[in-house]
Amino acid sequence: MTPRKDLLDIASLTDEEIEFILSNAVPFKDLFKRSVKKVPTLKGRTMLTLFYEPSTRTRSSFEVAASRLSADVTHFDLDSSSVVKGESILDTVETLEAMRVDYIVVRHKQSGIPNLIAKNTAASVINAGDGWHAHPTQALLDAFTLREVFKDLRGARCLIAGDIQHSRVARSTSLLLRRLGMNVAYLAPGSLMPKGTPEEIPCFGNWTDALEWKPDVVYLLRVQSERLEEPFFPNAAEYHKYYGLTDARVQILRERGIYLMHPGPVNRGVEITDRGMDYEKSLINQQVENGIAVRMSVLYWLRPGAE
Amino acid sequence: MERNAGPGRSEIPKSPAEASFESRNVGCISILGLVLIYQLFGYPTPRLHVGASNPLFPTVTNDPQQRLLLDKSSLAGAVRRVAVEICQLNQGHEQIALIGIHKRGVPLARRLAAEIQSLSTAEVLVGSIDITQYRDDLAMMKMVPKLEGSDISFSIDDANVVICDEVIFTGRSVRAALDELLDHGRPARVQLAVLVDRPGREFPIQPDYVGIRIEPGPHERVAVRFEEVDGQDAVFVQPSTPAK
Secondary structure: OOOOOOEOOOOOOOHHHHHHHHHHHHHHHHHHHOOOOOOOOOOOOEEEEEEOOOOOHHHHHHHHHHHHOOOEEEEOOOOOOOOOOOOOHHHHHHHHHHOOOOEEEEEEOOOOHHHHHHHOOOOEEEEEEEOOOEOHHHHHHHHHHHHHHOOOOOOOEEEEEOOOOOOHHHHHHHHHHHHOOOEEEEEOOHHHOOOOOOOOOOEEOOHHHHHHOOOOEEEEOOOOHHHHHOOOOOOHHHHHHHHOEOHHHHHHHHHHOOEEEOOOOOOEOOOEOHHHHOOOOEOHHHHHHHHHHHHHHHHHHOOOOOO | OHHHHOOOOOOOOOOOOEEEOOOOOHHHOOHHHHHHHHHHHOOOOOEEOOOOOOOOOOOOOOOOOOEEEEOHHHHHHHHHHHHHHHHHHOOOOOEEEEEEEOOOHHHHHHHHHHHHHHHOOOEEEEEEEOOHHHOOOHHHOOOOOOOOOOEOOOOOOOOEEEEEEEEEOOOHHHHHHHHHHHHHOOOOEEEEEEEEEOOOOOOOOOOOEEEEEEEOOOOEEEEEEOHHHHOOOEEEEEEOOOOO
């Protein structure tokens, strides 16, 4: 497969590239069973994480992935850096360029920032979430996880529930799952249902209707606590009652053998309960483990300076 | 460029066409081994020049530049001979782990395993390794190779391991395989079996077991074909395709 320089979104990947990333992630995951869990593939390269939005999971997942490829990992500490003092993003990129960093993992609250950075550096840029736009490695790890469960994704049904409107996870994952032949539906309060949803995606306003659609997987989105103050939600308890995965709904999933996913971190008591977290068909931990393998696969494929 | 194309199958050789059936361990080959060689090749001379005009190795392919070195039965004979030697040099070991290097080292390991099982009471284990992640030339390759993954379903700690590959040339593949193997565990001993030994080593690595030694002409490459992978059993010498 021809290497690419950057991974900015799912839409720009070809079907062959998606298949390449997902199938290579399988041997990377096999490494985790070995006594030495790393390979020398990226020895001597440097990966830097540049997170303008707080993140623990995604960042550490990338860091573990790069370490297992023997790359050196460093973090650009934005809280204490000159960014606080007003340095522009492109000035920061110029600094990183001078440090001869090979891979830059970017998260930013504004859509399009990773693209801007990618245009201004020879390093490979990976989008780790930009605004409402995209989170391609999350989508890839979700697809990888589902492929471990369902041999063939074609025809399988995934119900994505929660704040669809503000979710880059929903956007990227939904796009990728549909490209792989899955049926996707949304469950959200009207205020959080995106306008202009493609016609092939059924939109539900309550669990009863959504479960009648007979999903094979329920993918819960995180309720972003900062939005709880916005007028989209009355309050956490109300959200939980109408749109969260209550204990009663966990029981329905159990009876029907429906799998459960969540990109993490979870808000217990809002979109999910303690029992939901202990649900035996939850794939949440599997998603975390697979995230490392998929990110290794992405780093393996990208090449700094490629066309 | 060619030097860097490593662990390699595509480098330019240095010497004129020449091949020999002599085994590295001719001195210690048993009567059985010699009988096998006579039976298989009917040719007692250890050195054998191979060329298009040699009646033993007629050119049977459509490509006039491609020369057949081993056909199905002589390839089977070479494998059997290697298996005999492995048995001899591993006498007293209860277990032999054969680990094939992707791609064509894997069918070689399986075939050696089958032969060894018919010759010896030792337990024979078979695994495979994909050395891609350990290659020293990954960053120089135009295309990123698809990973096949390694499959070693047994512990190699204290194991008696024989790495199997179809051709040894520069020795870079074997270097990568050794590095990977040591990340799986700590074997008691590691040996190397190859079907074809071709001069051109770039590392101090030598095989313990050799099916056939070949010294092809410059701009030629050795192509081993296994039925499981290629639909045919044969060893050819053919013009090397330009490096991709």
